[in-house]
Amino acid sequence: EVQLVESGGGLVKPGGSLRLSCVASGFVFSSYTMNWVRQAPGKGLEWVSSMSSTGSFVMYADSLKGRFTISRDNAKNSLSLQMNSLRAEDTAVYYCARDSVRGYDWDYWGQGVLVTVSS
Amino acid sequence: QSVLTQPPSVSAAPGQKVTVSCSGGSSNIGNNYVSWYQHFPGTAPKLIIYENYKRPSGIPDRFSGSRSGTSATLVITGLQTGDEADYYCGTWDSSLSAWVFGGGTKLTVL
Numbered sequence: 001e002v003q004l005v006e007s008g009g010g011l012v013k014p015g016g017s018l019r020l021s022c023v024a025s026g027f028v029f030s031s032y033t034m035n036w037v038r039q040a041p042g043k044g045l046e047w048v049s050s051m052s053s054t055g056s057f058v059m060y061a062d063s064l065k066g067r068f069t070i071s072r073d074n075a076k077n078s079l080s081l082q083m084n085s086l087r088a089e090d091t092a093v094y095y096c097a098r099d100s101v102r103g104y105d106w107d108y109w110g111q112g113v114l115v116t117v118s119s
Numbered sequence: 120q121s122v123l124t125q126p127p128s129v130s131a132a133p134g135q136k137v138t139v140s141c142s143g144g145s146s147n148i149g150n151n152y153v154s155w156y157q158h159f160p161g162t163a164p165k166l167i168i169y170e171n172y173k174r175p176s177g178i179p180d181r182f183s184g185s186r187s188g189t190s191a192t193l194v195i196t197g198l199q200t201g202d203e204a205d206y207y208c209g210t211w212d213s214s215l216s217a218w219v220f221g222g223g224t225k226l227t228v229l
Binding site: 004035037043044045046047050059061062095097100102104105106107108109110111112 | 121151152154156158161163165166169175209210211216217218221223
């Protein structure tokens with residue numbers, strides 16, 4: 001059974017940093033592109049970042065302006081998101097999602113982890 | 120403001136049919152596959168339609184999708200109370216070089 005479990009969320013002050021993790025199981029993690037998607041309170045889904053299976057190709061939403069860094073450790077079946085210079089508008093539930101083999105959709109998602117940026 | 124436009128809400132009675140629209144442009148829906156996701160708040164979103172109209176294994180045929188030009192549509196027939204959820208369309212935007220979603224549509228089964 002495919003499982004994606006996020007962790008690392010919490011309350012952080014504006015300007016602070018937080019590192020999210022997503023541990024995968026039930027599939028060959030090193031074969032899949034992985035993604036982060038977020039949902040702010042009362043808002044829709046927003047794509048954050050993607051990383052290819054080997055980590056050689058990464059993409060970020062323009063709105064992040066270099067504050068977030070995605071990484072992965074295929075030996076540990078783990079995906080991470082380092083978030084710096086956090087702002088109130090980064091408050092959201094962050095989801096880890098797996099690319100399907102087709103590459104045009106995301107077939108498994110984690111339950112999400114809440115990040116709250118507030119003083 | 121989402122790149123893809125969805126109605127904020129739709130509703131219908133149990134057993135009836137509902138249509139959720141998703142409008143975009145030539146850089147996204149017009150030239151890339153559309154997928155649809157069902158999301159119950161507090162849970163993991165679930166893929167229900169991929170490549171415009173295909174259903175993953177286990178998704179009932181009450182759910183169907185289509186694409187025409189720069190718009191996509193999700194149709195749910197034989198509505199059940201358990202279908203009450205938020206529904207999102209998503210696709211790649213070639214101009215933005217970004218994955219984009221609609222703002223989501225809340226389905227209420229009256």
